[in-house]
Amino acid sequence: MNYNTYFDTHIQALKDSGHYRYFxxxxxxxxxxxxxxxxxxxxxxxxxxxxxxxxxxxxxxxxEVISKLSFAANRAGVGSGGTRNISGTTTYHKELEDTLxxxxxxxxxxxxxxxxxxxxxxxxTLGKLIPNLIFISDERNHASMVEGIKxxxxxxxxxxHNDIIHLGEILASLPFDxxxxxxxxxxxxxxxxxxxxxxxxxxxxxYNSLTYIDEVHAVGxxxxxxxxxxxxxxxxxxxxxxxxxxxxxxxxxxxxxxxNQNIIDAIRSFGSGFIFTTSLPPAMCAAAIKSIQxxxxxxxxxxxYHQRVKLLRQIFSLxxxxxxxxxxxxxxxxIGDPSLCRKIANKLLHESGIYIQPIFxxxxxxxxxxxxxxxxxxxxxxxxEALANSLRTVxxxxxxxxxxxxAYG
Ligand SMILES: Cc1ncc(COP(=O)(O)O)c(C=O)c1O
Numbered sequence: 001m002n003y004n005t006y007f008d009t010h011i012q013a014l015k016d017s018g019h020y021r022y023f024x025x026x027x028x029x030x031x032x033x034x035x036x037x038x039x040x041x042x043x044x045x046x047x048x049x050x051x052x053x054x055x056x057x058x059x060x061x062x063x064e065v066i067s068k069l070s071f072a073a074n075r076a077g078v079g080s081g082g083t084r085n086i087s088g089t090t091t092y093h094k095e096l097e098d099t100l101x102x103x104x105x106x107x108x109x110x111x112x113x114x115x116x117x118x119x120x121x122x123x124x125t126l127g128k129l130i131p132n133l134i135f136i137s138d139e140r141n142h143a144s145m146v147e148g149i150k151x152x153x154x155x156x157x158x159x160x161h162n163d164i165i166h167l168g169e170i171l172a173s174l175p176f177d178x179x180x181x182x183x184x185x186x187x188x189x190x191x192x193x194x195x196x197x198x199x200x201x202x203x204x205x206x207y208n209s210l211t212y213i214d215e216v217h218a219v220g221x222x223x224x225x226x227x228x229x230x231x232x233x234x235x236x237x238x239x240x241x242x243x244x245x246x247x248x249x250x251x252x253x254x255x256x257x258x259x260n261q262n263i264i265d266a267i268r269s270f271g272s273g274f275i276f277t278t279s280l281p282p283a284m285c286a287a288a289i290k291s292i293q294x295x296x297x298x299x300x301x302x303x304x305y306h307q308r309v310k311l312l313r314q315i316f317s318l319x320x321x322x323x324x325x326x327x328x329x330x331x332x333x334x335i336g337d338p339s340l341c342r343k344i345a346n347k348l349l350h351e352s353g354i355y356i357q358p359i360f361x362x363x364x365x366x367x368x369x370x371x372x373x374x375x376x377x378x379x380x381x382x383x384x385e386a387l388a389n390s391l392r393t394v395x396x397x398x399x400x401x402x403x404x405x406x407a408y409g
Contacts, residue, residue, distance in 0.1 A: 018338035019360045024349070026050070030061040034376050034383075040350065048353040049383050051373050056329065057220055057301060058378040059251025059291045069252075072286035080279045084268075088279035096285040099292055100244070100256050103219075103227050105236040108264035111280060112273065115216045115245035115255030119144035120151060121273030122241065122257050123183065123212065127152020129266060130179045136170055138162065138184040140191070142214060143362070145183055161188075164199045171207035181210035181240075186229035187217040190364055190372055192330030197229050201238035212241045220249020220295045221302060221329060250295060252288040254280045305329065305377055312375050312384045319388040321395070323373075331373040333391075335399075341369040344394050352390035 014020045027037040034050040059065055072092065082088030093111060100109035112118035123145060127133055135149045135156040149156050159167040167182065174180060182204055184195050197213065204211045215228035223231025228244065230236045241263060246254040257267065268274060295301065309329045316323055316331070324332040335341040341358040348354040356371045364370060373387075 018342070021360070024355065024357070026355075030066065033058060033061045034378055036355075046350075046353065048349055048355045049379070049387070050355050050376075051379075051387060052355060052357045053374060053376055054217070054248040055251050056249050056374065056376055057251065057295060057305065058376045059220070059249070059295065061378075062251065062291065062294065064294060065251065065287050065291045068290040069283050069287035072283035073281075076282040076286075078283065079281055082279065083275065083277060084279045085275065090279075090282040090285070092282040092285035092289070093279060096289050097256070099289050100258055103225065103292060103296060104230070104242045104244075104258035105227070106242065106258040107261040109256050109258040110264050110268055110274065111285070112255045112257075113277060113280060114247065114253070115214070115243055116144040117273045117277075118243050118255035118257050119214060120148040121271040122243065122267050123148030124151035124273075125267050125271040126181060126210075126212075127154035129270060133179040133181060134174065136167065136180055136182045136209070138195070140188055140193075141183060141185060142189060142216070145185075145212075145214060149183065162193055162195055164196050164203065167200065168203055171203055171209060174207070176208050179210075180207075181212055183212045185214040185216070187215075187222075187328045187330065189217050189330070190359060190370070191324055191332055192326040192328040194229060194327050197239070198233045198235050201235050205238065210241070211239045212243070213239050214243045216243065216245045216248060216255075217328070217330065218249075219244040220292075221305065224299055226292075226295045226299075226302060246284075246288040246291070250288055250291040252291055253284055254288060301377065305375070308377075308379070309375050311381065312373075312379075312387075315384050315388045316391075319392045321388060321391050329375065331375070333371040333373065335369050335371060336367055338366075338369045340398060341371065344398055345371065347394045347398070348390055352386070352394075354387055354390050 025038055029036055034053060035047055036050055037045055037047050040046050076090065080088040080090060097109045097111055101107060112121065133154050135154055137149055137156055137158055138161055139158045140161045157170050159170055182200060184200060186195050186197055201211060213230065215230065218228035220226045222229050225231055230239050230242060241257050241259045243257050246252045313331065322333065335344060338360050345356055345358040348356060356373055359370050359372050
């Protein structure tokens, strides 16, 4: 076998399909966020406004979070130097897990390098611990949950996206004593749909099912204390396992689960992706604790953020820019063609200094290529107006017939 030819052929096929990914090198500026710098193809320094960051509350550039990070790094060093079991559990890790448990009104929490790993490890370990456990999974679940379920090798049943009736039918078809877990997200990362969490919790109770929710795009942003959609609806105790990230609403890095102590202890004791990897840097844990404290105690930050999402959408509507009308903070413009999607994004970047990374397969199914727009707490109204104006111009130019409408969905 010629390995080089093998890889070259695969990459060329990906390029031909229009799905090849090009990374923009973002020279991030804490001072000017969401503005950043980059070099164009001629090597000339340019600036642009980032409209696709998940640093929703701009916590990654919060002065107190940055200070805490450097203070703790000076005290504790950079890397932890060990797995959790072998000297890698510092006082910062313990304090962060306690903070997360409290945030989600749970007995315990467990840290991972990221929420991706938390999903893969927890779901695959659940399946191994309960061999005849059936996963009942939303069809739009994130790749990390899909991978975790696949790795467990347990049976999986897919329910239609956010379709509570279909979910109920599946649950009703299974024996009451059959071990089962409903796996879903609270805020879906790309289309921004919000799951009917209280209804899912009620069905789980009725049919004796465990529940596993990914609150990655909701923590920090929803609920009085920023605990996510489970906090918004006060159903933390009705969902068995809550997964979250420290890397989006909290602006740092790392992922976690929060649950009853016996579940936490089981994943801590049997989860490969928890056991066999170096723990998070202590200073990152310190920064995350600071960030959570700031966000948790500031409901006004959340209120203002959601008001500004509304304002952005009003501005879009005035410019007849069609977007998926969900109830979350994620604004999605469906393009439905990878080359066109890339062309639009390139034009926005190079002609208007607006950065929106086009979203392709496998992040979305083919034909659902889109522009996923995320507001942060630091975007100004002028930047919103500029975004709407530029989008209108580019859409008129590249897809005039299709893209003039108001919100849909
Ligand atoms: C729904 C969802 N879950 C999990 C993850 C992984 O989170 P992390 O970046 O903390 O690994 C992501 C990442 O974007 C996500 O969108």
